[in-house]
Amino acid sequence: MRLVPMAISLLALVGASVPAFAEWKALVADESVNVAGKLLVATPEAGWNRSSARPSDHGERWTRDGLALNELTFFAAIPDGGTLYHSPYGATQKLPKFRSNMLATEIVELFESSNRILLNSSVFSVDAIEPAKLGTHEGVRFAYSYAAQDEGLTRKGEGVAAIVEGKLYLVNFIAPEIHYFDRDIEEIRQLVATLQLRPPEPSQP
Numbered sequence: 001m002r003l004v005p006m007a008i009s010l011l012a013l014v015g016a017s018v019p020a021f022a023e024w025k026a027l028v029a030d031e032s033v034n035v036a037g038k039l040l041v042a043t044p045e046a047g048w049n050r051s052s053a054r055p056s057d058h059g060e061r062w063t064r065d066g067l068a069l070n071e072l073t074f075f076a077a078i079p080d081g082g083t084l085y086h087s088p089y090g091a092t093q094k095l096p097k098f099r100s101n102m103l104a105t106e107i108v109e110l111f112e113s114s115n116r117i118l119l120n121s122s123v124f125s126v127d128a129i130e131p132a133k134l135g136t137h138e139g140v141r142f143a144y145s146y147a148a149q150d151e152g153l154t155r156k157g158e159g160v161a162a163i164v165e166g167k168l169y170l171v172n173f174i175a176p177e178i179h180y181f182d183r184d185i186e187e188i189r190q191l192v193a194t195l196q197l198r199p200p201e202p203s204q205p
Contacts, residue, residue: 023051023052024049024050024051024052025049025050025052026048026049027044027048027049027050027062029044029045029046029047030043030044030045030046031043031044032196033050035060035074035076036058036059036060036074036075036076036077037058037076037077038198039076039077039169039197039198039199039200040074040076040169040195040196040197040198041195041196041198042074042191042194042195042196043191043194044062044191045187045191047064047065048062048063048064048072049062049063049064050062051063055073055075055084055085055086056075056078056083056084056085056086057086058075058076058077058078058082059073059074059075059076059084059085060073060074061073061074062074064184065180068176069175069176069180070173070174070175070180070184071173071174071175072171072172072173072188073171073172073173073174074170074171075168075169075170075171075172076167076169076197077167077168077169077199077200078098078167078168078169078170079098079100079166079167080098080099080100080166080167081097081098081099082097082098082168083095083096083097083098083114084098084110084111084114084170085114085118088117088118093117095114095117096109096110096113096114098110098168100163100166100167100168102163102168104129104131104139104140104161105129105140107140107161107163107168107170108126108129108140108142108159108161111142111159111161111170111172112124112126112144115146119146119148123146123147123148124144124145124146125144125145125146126142126143126144127143127144127145128141128142128143129141129142129143130142132160133160133162133193134160134161134162134169134170134171134192134195134197135162135192135193135194135195135196135197136197137162137164137169137197138162139160139161139162139163139169140160140161140162141158141159141160142158142159142160142161143156143157143158144156144157144158144159145157145177153176153177153178154176154177155174155175155176155177155181156174156175156176156177156181157172157173157174157175157181158172158173158185158188158189159171159172159173160192162197164197164199165199167199167200169197171188171191171192171195173185173188
């Protein structure tokens with residue numbers, strides 16, 4: 001896998017919240033793999049690599065060409081009161097918390113607010129919101145774009161989220177607007193459509 005030196009991504013920008021050096025493992029094409037604590041099952045096409053650096057206790061991230069060029073992040077079973085990401089080191093704002101009774105638009109607002117804090121930037125635009133499915137579960141798809149401070153490169157992203165048994169599941173893809181986003185987005189949509197969710201067993205009283 002080619003790792004580019006300028007690893008600018010939603011998570012790389014806040015590097016102190018994750019390990020400085022991640023280990024990478026190549027994923028086998030067309031072979032199902034357990035993701036995010038075995039609560040999701042995904043089947044990638046060729047070229048994807050899994051990082052040991054996790055965005056949160058409930059998340060996992062992949063890349064194909066390096067985080068500056070494409071980043072695919074999975075979040076599974078975020079509980080009521082949980083956050084999408086680990087809080088970045090030295091952050092002055094608290095990350096917003098998920099609520100199990102959120103509406104679809106509120107889930108998108110949660111994602112937007114979380115990433116504004118991580119990016120330390122107000123240049124973040126939600127461009128579209130529509131109903132969608134995450135695997136077989138009803139949810140919401142949202143498209144967005146942003147330009148990181150001092151980078152001068154616009155990135156596009158697309159996320160699909162659903163609340164299942166009171167917990168939040170979300171898959172997010174981000175890449176530069178030029179070439180990489182359009183190259184991979186249909187493949188990502190197919191992966192999302194075939195994703196399997198394995199909600200955790202309810203706690204026994």
